[in-house]
Amino acid sequence: MLDAAVKALSQILSPPMRTILWRSIGLALVLVTVLAVGLQRLLSWLAENGETWAEAMLGPGFHATLNVLAWIISIAAGLGVVLGGIFLMPAITSLVASVFVDDVADHVEREHYPAELPGTALPLGVAIPEGAKTALLTILVYLIALPFVFVAGAGFIAFFIATAWLLGREYFELAAMRFRSPAEAKAMRKENAAIVFTAGLIIAAFVSIPIVNLATPLFGMAFMVHMHKRLSGPRPELIEQARRREVSAR
Structure with missing residues (x-):
């Protein structure tokens, strides 16, 4: 497993992967920015309208106090958006992975498993819904675990375990679906x-x-391509199909 991780890490820095890396980073930054701006505006709108509602209830004498409170809430909301972006990075990367799954897998299979028949590219209609489901499930699990953040750091442990389960699940299935049906x-x-x-x-x-x-x-996709290959074991039929294709190409 560690060997697979080292191979994945070394390959994502190789020249053939750099274009995919920059495209992946660009898409992730766009998604983070859209999420951050959307949340910030929502929270600011709630703070402003909450101030108006509270002043109507308490009277104009509380205007200065409520204004300061709204200002503090807005700052806290901004910090919350930054922290939220960090915690939601696994969900964001799940969506990004579903877009670049085949680009990454193709490079890994050609470099490390040239004697075997490469996997079949996943249609975007399959890959993206899988990534979206994982992203939504990640957000749901994080919301459930959020209250435990304030219990001696238990929430952070829960976040880590949930992330391991969710991302391991998604990347492995995406790698496996290049050779198997979704059910398999x-x-x-x-x-x-x-x-x-x-x-x-x-x-x-x-x-x-x-x-x-x-x-x-x-990294996640390259790593799980190796893991799927190792768990699948030797597959003579794929090697034979690759040999036949090479012979016919000549």
Whole structure:
């Protein structure tokens, strides 16, 4: 598993991957910006309207106090958006990964498994809904775990474990679906749940590193391509198909 992680890490820095890396980072930054701006405006609107409602209830004598309180809430909301963007990075990278899944997998398979038949590209109609489901599930799990942040750091442990399970699950299934049906990919993931979760812990550690986590879609996908290959074991039929295709190409 560590060997697979090292191979994935080294490959995302290779020249063939750099174009995908920059495109992935660009899309992630766009999504983070849209999310941050949307949340900031929503929270500011709530603070302003809350101030108006409170002044109407308490009277104009509380105007200065309510104005200061609204200002403090707006600042807190801005900080909350920044922290929220950090916590929601796994959800954002899930969406990004669904867009670049085949680009990354193709590079990994060509470099490390040239003797085997490459996987079949996933239609965007399959990959993007999978990424969206994982992103929404991530947000839901984080909202459930949020209250525990204030209980001796238990929330951060819950966040980490949830991230490992969610990202391990998504990246493995995306890698497996290049060779299997969605139902078969999910069944394989369940059969190897402990190994996939342990691999997910490595991805969770990667996505926890600020700035570096923008490369999570590439690292997570490359890593799970290796894991799927190793869990699948030798597949003579893929090697034979690749040999036949090479012969016919000549």
